[in-house]
Amino acid sequence: MQIEAAICAFCGCLCDDIVLTIESDRIVQAKNACALGKAWYTAHSRPPDLPAARVDGKSVEVEEAIEAAAILLTKARYPILYGLSSTSCEAQRHAVALAEALGGCIDCCTSVCHGPSGMAVQGFGEPTCTLGEVKNRADLVIYWGSNPAESHPRHMSRYAVTSKGRLTPNGRKNRTVVLVDVRSTPSSRFADLLLTVRPGIDFEILWALRALVLGRKVEPAGLAETGITLAQLTHLAELMKNCRYGVLFAGQGLTQSAGNQMNLSAAILLVRDLNQFTKFAIIPMRGHGNVTGVDQVLTWQTGYPFGVNFSRGYPRFNPGEFTMVDVLRRKEADAVLSVASDPAASLPAEAVQRLTEVPLIAIDTHESETTRLARVSFMASTVGIRASGTAYRMDNVPLFLKQALTSIYPSDEEILGRLLERVRELKA
């Protein structure tokens, strides 16, 4: 059997042109998918090899695990729900309701990937566009602190570099591509202009670019540490001002380096300034398949995109106070529910330490450091392969992920829905 126009939910590109070949309930081919997508499709269509639910390492009925998880969570007085970047919006909606019912915190992978972008948007706004405008219009594409060849392998071909559109009928020939990074990566060879900068000085460079774009004086001494000359920057500033439609793709090299939200603030202000002269947009290179969706869901339900606390029965927001790494590092969390994420393998060791000290519940589609560590763990069907649901692309375009194979485990949506129901009963 073949499925046309399937959507790969591994990364924020959500490529929706995948052709799946299915034989006896397995995906044997994922045409058009990149290496990351192929691995995702193949790995997630493996037959189940783990029990659907475990408590203290022992296989149990899902219902029993729901009960155990609900009791652990309702007993906690500062629980935190975390992850949610690789699941559906339908599951995320339940997760927010669950955090609310528990009076806990809820945070998503955003806080450790593009949370700084979110904070910068809250400070200064965001001139942006959907990826189709990049395809149709962009004649200048800048990747800053991003290595799309390895993080989003089809980003350049489907959307930003070689793709052809209304005002870019010749694709690559119609565009100038600039890469700014601290090292050479597999993406470097796609660039017309490669700026290798010293680590941790993105703010200074962006700030100097702003000044150049605005025609202000720049003190060359201030650039001494950047690895970049004033002449190089002046050239880039001119490219930016003189393009027809420019797009700056902001990677984690900006959000995770010293300056964090201020780097993104600088990038946004630069793009804002450029709109005095031309059209320019900024798009954060969101990583996980639906990390953009969880920001959306949290925002429409609480007003805030990540780092939300419900201790008082209503949502409050404060990155640094209610965000996962902080709540763990300060040893405040007294129970953790991880959904569709692997904090034990992805957070700094000092934060992971807390996961070993408190009741940990994990819902994921496969075994991970976190599921192994968890008191209660659930195996869930992967959204887009064995479950359906909504996901938002990195440019906030919503898509419906269809189920391709039979469901072997309950979905995150079902597990969270049942957990929510049980928690509400226990709390009543």
Place this chain on the structure above:
Amino acid sequence: MIRLALKTRPDLPLEADTIRPDYFAQKTEAEIAKLPVLHGNQFCALGDFFNVRGGASDQLVLEGDLAQVKRIGTGMEYGQITIHGNAGMHLGAGMRAGEIVVFGDAGDWAGAEMCGGKIHIHGNAGHGLGGAYRGSRHGMNRGMILVEGNAGNETGSLMRRGLVAVRGDVGEFAGAFVIAGTLIVFGSLGRRAGAGMKRGTIVAYQQPELLPTFTFDCVYQPLYLRLILQTLQLEGFSIEEEWRTGAYRRYSGDLNALGKGEIFVYDQH
């Protein structure tokens, strides 16, 4: 005077925005002990965590390590709080008047978005001191914050009015996007100070690394700085005589913003 001595250390964050002299002024000891505080996600009584002695006063003394106790004195409108120990996050955030003295460290966002009054921290302050919460148009808007130790990132960010003085070092982005007001740092001023500042003054006593959008103007003796240093001296900050009489290098910026801000760097020569 009212004394609150911590008797039970909270094992979760304790939100004590009811610890305010203006709330206590008209209450008896028993009433104060019954005021709600939020422990984790459960409301408890202040008396569950503190021994309360005294009532009907706007003079408060807190004792114990209150590093886990958030929101002490937030929004207060008059009175005085003295803390013998550390204070948690949001100390005096949004306060309008009155005074808070901490003989210990304070957590992040001390004095954030305050619009009057005075905070004197004898230990270190955290990040966002006198700064702005995410999304806000401005941070501190009147009032004074004095820190004897160090302070973290974004000290005085988006400040609109007021004075922040730090005896020790401050982190990155001190005075970022300041609209007006004064920030004095006697230790080392972290990188990117004054980024995006429109107006306002930052004073440094060690040569900082400045952004390329600040330009050197001249060396002179700003009269207004003498007055501020005098004020600080009256507040108990020890001020070297040559700081008052000495010359300062003036840099103006941020050219990416209005460019009417100034960074003064003490010139020993």
Place this chain on the structure above:
Amino acid sequence: MADNTFTLITGRSGAQGTGISWGKEGEGYREAVQLVELNPADMECLGLQEGDAVRLISRYGATEALCRPGNLPTGLAFMAFGPVANQLTGAETRASGMPDTRGFEVRLEPVLNRRGVDKR
């Protein structure tokens, strides 16, 4: 690199990315997250060959990794995101929620008499 001090950059790599799907026990993933890439000149300076084990020490912790020459400037070290690099990263977020995961100092010490397995 007289004092063996490098700036460590963490990030996505292709093998680490596919490893996320395959589960983190897979050979490919374990290898990918245990590599530290260095400039060849820096390696030579330290007397390191591809596949040699090195100990990395940051202000937050320490770990061991296998080195590999990479196309990056001298003084820089690169590791893929993962549990090995996480031993070096810091959980301090400076009131931002974002931990210290990129662009911090590490000290690098060759581990004597131990070599990782060279795949080829």
Place this chain on the structure above:
Amino acid sequence: MIRILNGEVYDPINGIAGEVRNLYICDGRISSQDAGGRTIDAAGMVVMPGGVDMHCHIAGPKVNTARKLRPEDHRAHEIAKTPLSRSGTFGSVPTTFATGYRYAMMGYTTAFDAAIPPLAARHAHEELNDTPVIDKGFFLLMGNNEFIMERIAAGEKEEVRHFAAWLLQAAKGYAIKLVNPGGVELWKSRSNAHTLDDEVTGFQITPRQIIQSLAEVSEELSLPHPVHIHCNNLGIAGNWETTLETMKALEGRRGHLTHIQFHSYGGNPGESFSSKAAEMAEYVNAHPNLSVDVGQVMFGDTTSLTGDGPLGYMLHQVTGCKWVNVDIENEAGCGITPIEYKEKNSIHATQWAIGLEWFLLVQDPWRVVLTTDHPNGASFTLYPRIIRLLMDREYRKEMMRNVNQKALAQTTLPDLEREYTLNEIAIITRAGPARLLGLQDKGHLGVGACGDVTIYEKNADWEKMFAAPRYVIKDGQVLIEDGHLRGETYGRTFYVSPAYDPAIEGKIRKFFDDYYTVRYENYPVQLEHYLPRPEAIPCRV
């Protein structure tokens, strides 16, 4: 089953204006039979159909981006969860739950989001599904759709119609919406449309052609609501001429001109700013094919969020506040920026006065609708205050004393003595919008109508009366009582499903291959998944 006895009933569609009557609700609908059930003694109370907001921004990408943009606007404006309701935050752009509850608390049971880009229709539906109590739907942005512009340029009128029908079906939208026709497309190359006859670069057509084509399509498809137009040049001094041109361009076809207040300015940009409401109201009075909603400005802090990208940029330039712009491929755009309307600001005072002039100068209340273009002019939560301004001349005069006097004096507002009656309020807040939307069982209390009833306790202060109804009944269920939520319910989603020639699909598919980044197959909204309580409103041929 509910019996509402002895209430003073205002049901303008059925010609009832304050008669004391009994009402019965059976199986969620108004019934002629008293089937018993709970009895509400409404003696001395005012009974009206549930309110209908025909133009607000409550869901979808730009609303959510505005929420995300402004944490400072939510802080200290929270609502806590209760056993029956979810928590949320307010400020100018409330969360979905807060939005639904708040409309209900005000006695409104229906609201339409006015501007959804088709590419984000799925998002809008997701949010509407988290918006409790009210029935809802949305208008679909088509005024800058590149497929439509190409077809207009090619003279393929039929194809425009088929495509519009396909798009409404694909998105599960309710009506055709134009926002700055042609201008948003031009903004993508940093330009704008300034007159109806500017050329839209790359398409060799004009805003006039877009307006005429889509007005015609709306009629040909017999959509329940006519073309809904946000004219070119919103907010710009002297724009009244563009607005009048737009009205004339309709050539007698039905058309709804939205937030007309923002389009009624005389003067010259940067020099002068004045009211042209009187002249324009006269035109509307004489042309029964036209209807308007006001988009009243109220003083205070709010967020401007618009599908009109160049307008967003202009406002950002004026205020210096944070700014979001989104260009949406092949279809639309948006602009968002916080804004504070100040009484002493001459432009803001003029805008406030113009809105009130419109209400007081349009003779036929069936063709003028109460809106604030929430949250652009003000939050929908201020509707009760606007009602008081319309009903209470003395209050209005008192408020006029606070505003910039010089600006006020240049409008006709000080001379307008009219006071709205309760019956007229019932028209501009429910009967009129329901009729303009083509909702047959909304906005009235005749037999078979939805059991949406709002019961107010009389109060000399009209604002207080309308802000807190004693009872709000939705589909026959008492949901609000004395300001408290008594039940949990989610309303229906209205959409239309006009027929089209499937031959168009091949052309659309080709267009998707060329210019979109999503596949044709993945574009349409799955009815069964995204509309849990769908109601297709028929297109009457």
